Amino acid sequence: MSKNEPFAHLDWEGRNEQPLSAARLHHLASVVPAGLSAAQSFPNLLIEGDNLEAMSALMEQWENRIDLIYIDPPFLSGKAYQARIGRGEDSRRPDTWQTTAGYMDSWEDGSAYLNMLYPRLQAIHRLLAPTGTLYLHLDWHAAAYARVMLDEIFGPQRLLNEIIWVYHGPSPIRSAFKRKHDNILVYTRSEKYTFNADAVRVPYQPSTHKTFASSKKAGFGKTPNLDRGKVPEDWWYFPVVARLHNERTGYPTQKPEALLERILKASSNPGDVVADFFCGSGTVPALASRLGRSWIGADASPLAIRTTQRRLALSPTPEAYSLQSTRHADLDDTLQVSVQVRQDKRKVSCTLLGLSGHDGELRGVDEIIYWEVDWDFGGDVFLSQAQASRPWRKGVLPLTLENDYAAKGIYKLRIHAVDASGRDAWSAITLNLV
Numbered sequence: 517m518s519k520n521e522p523f524a525h526l527d528w529e530g531r532n533e534q535p536l537s538a539a540r541l542h543h544l545a546s547v548v549p550a551g552l553s554a555a556q557s558f559p560n561l562l563i564e565g566d567n568l569e570a571m572s573a574l575m576e577q578w579e580n581r582i583d584l585i586y587i588d589p590p591f592l593s594g595k596a597y598q599a600r601i602g603r604g605e606d607s608r609r610p611d612t613w614q615t616t617a618g619y620m621d622s623w624e625d626g627s628a629y630l631n632m633l634y635p636r637l638q639a640i641h642r643l644l645a646p647t648g649t650l651y652l653h654l655d656w657h658a659a660a661y662a663r664v665m666l667d668e669i670f671g672p673q674r675l676l677n678e679i680i681w682v683y684h685g686p687s688p689i690r691s692a693f694k695r696k697h698d699n700i701l702v703y704t705r706s707e708k709y710t711f712n713a714d715a716v717r718v719p720y721q722p723s724t725h726k727t728f729a730s731s732k733k734a735g736f737g738k739t740p741n742l743d744r745g746k747v748p749e750d751w752w753y754f755p756v757v758a759r760l761h762n763e764r765t766g767y768p769t770q771k772p773e774a775l776l777e778r779i780l781k782a783s784s785n786p787g788d789v790v791a792d793f794f795c796g797s798g799t800v801p802a803l804a805s806r807l808g809r810s811w812i813g814a815d816a817s818p819l820a821i822r823t824t825q826r827r828l829a830l831s832p833t834p835e836a837y838s839l840q841s842t843r844h845a846d847l848d849d850t851l852q853v854s855v856q857v858r859q860d861k862r863k864v865s866c867t868l869l870g871l872s873g874h875d876g877e878l879r880g881v882d883e884i885i886y887w888e889v890d891w892d893f894g895g896d897v898f899l900s901q902a903q904a905s906r907p908w909r910k911g912v913l914p915l916t917l918e919n920d921y922a923a924k925g926i927y928k929l930r931i932h933a934v935d936a937s938g939r940d941a942w943s944a945i946t947l948n949l950v
Contacts, residue, residue, distance in 0.1 A: 522667040529627045536639060538883065539569040541625035545898040547825070547888070548832035554899060558838040559789075561803065563814035564821045565842025567793040571639040571813045573842065582643045583710065583788035584813070585650050586779055587801055588771060590621035592629045592657040596845045597768035600817060603909070610783040616937045617798075618768040619817050630657065634665055636793070643668050643791070649676070649783040652701045653771070659699035659912055668701040676711075677702040680751040681775060685758075699759035702783075710788075715781040717745035753776070765822045767797035768915070776803050784809055793871060798824030805835045819938030826886045826934070829905035851941035853887070853933045862921040862949050864891070864929075868904075868913075870943050871933065882914060886934045891919045893944065898934070924949045 541563065548554045563570045564629055623630030624627045640650055668864060679700040687694040687832075720742050729803070740746065757763050757770045764770065772845055776799050784790050786808035792800035795813035801824060801878040804811035815821055821839075828834060854869040869881045906913035921927065929945040 519673055519709070520671045522672050522714050524664055525668065526661060526664040527623075527629075528630050530631060531627075532631050532635065534635075534746075536568070536572040536575065536635070539572040539842060541573045541899050542844050543838065543840050543844060544845050545834070545839040547580065547828075547839060547900040547903065548836045549829070549903060552836050554561070554901065558835035558836055559810040560739060560801070560805070561808065561812045561837055562795075562824060562837055562839050563812070563841065564816075564818060564839070565814070567814045569634055569842040570637060571643060571793060572634070575639075575814070576789040577913055578789075578812075579642050580790065581645055582791050582811075583607060583648050584780065584784040585638075585640050585644060586653065586776065586790070586792050587640070587650065587651070587794050588769070588792070588796065589794045590619070590629070592626065593655075594623070595621050599768055600766035600869045602717070603661050607863060613857075614936075616819065620887075625927065626661075627808065630661060630665075630934060632835065633658070633662065637662075637665055637669055639642050640793070641705070646706050647709050648705045648874040649709050650701075650703045650705075651679075651779050651783070652703075653681075653698060654701070655698045656695060660702065664699055665864050666701060670705070674703045674705070675701070676704050676709070677750050682753050683756045685756055701791065710783050710785060712782055713747045716748060716778050718748050719745050739857075746799050748806050762909065763799040765823050766819060770797045771799055773799060773803060776800055777807070780804065780807055795824055796820050798827040801837075802831050805831055807834050817938075818940075821937040821941075822886065822934045826905045829886060829903045830907065851933075851935070851939060853931045853941045853943040855931055855945070857929065857945055857947070859947065859949065862924070863918065864921065864947065864949075865916055865918045866929065866931065867916045868933070871935065880912060883935045884913060884933050885936050887913075888932050889919070891921070891927065891931040892931075893928045895928075898930060898932065923947055 546558055562774050596901060597618040598615040599618035599925055601616050635876065644650060652662055652666065677701060681698045681700060682697055685696065723740055728742065752775065754772045754775045757772050763773055780790060780803055789810045789812065790800060790804050791812040793813045793814045795801060798813060798819065801811045801813040813824060835869065851871050854872050856867045856869055858865045868881055868887055870881050870885065887908045888903040890899045891901050902917040903920065904914040904917060927947045927949065929947060931943045933941045
């Protein structure tokens, strides 16, 4: 047997070996934060829809080109996760929280779960650059099965690390040791891969400094560069995103930025392309923008996509991106945005008033978490030229957006807003500027 071949093969009922089916993406919107040019290219891509379809559609352009892929798929936990959408709630009373459906991690059986995961790992292998790296984030439910899958797809020699993320937190377990770690399997596409050791060094413990200061024989005669620090071991401690954490978006099972920052810095370089096909609350896209990487994010949950958009709008380094979907946009007219538009020659201000339904009753702006305006909608792709987002914990949603038009003419404003449950609302207004 070759060392490149796995020594075990995972088989399960209904194992699916079908090739990727043809798919295409539909361009829904281009988002251009203030100060950026609408004429620029859109290197960043956010996709709403089934990620296997998304990866299939990306193959023509992105096969063998993505430098780093991190995924945090469902864990086979058997749970239905809720997203918190309220503000100012008592963190000690979860029974009073306002929530909405987050995502389902329940399966008919383990075979159904493996049939979901396996083709996605195959597609990821194809999308990775020859020097690319995959980080697969799971826990005790499915990590062992995924390890055998990845040995088959990548080859067992391509396992770089199994990282253990340890954390603290309450647990109801009384009949066993508390389960307080996740497993992150790291595989490289080839023997040549990016690993920036100096970018992720951490300080030595004070006890280590003290030991080497007191004895020349410490370290078996080898003295490390104590000022430079060390490359972390394969077990990492980072606190979870707790209820009162400043990073908390309310989206379930959100991972801490510090964890993802170490991964991005270690296994990608500025200008590289990183991807997360289960992007959830948008940690990878937000961090990639901050660290100078281009990104691709995808998720099947509309709430996840809207949470990511809100997070990107709140980023200190907002970047332009393209919003696409694996299916045609089916605009739901259940909710409409109510706005007040004022004109002062060619300066136009748009003020948010609230949302209205079929009953005509106006609902206040407190339900809105994000809104944006296309100042001259062309009837096809929504060009978001101004955005406003409600901060996660403190602060208010900006209610007025403004634009200075360069020339007189007739313009069609298109306004989009999102409520706390991730539902979309739209409206359109025609202006005649003279």
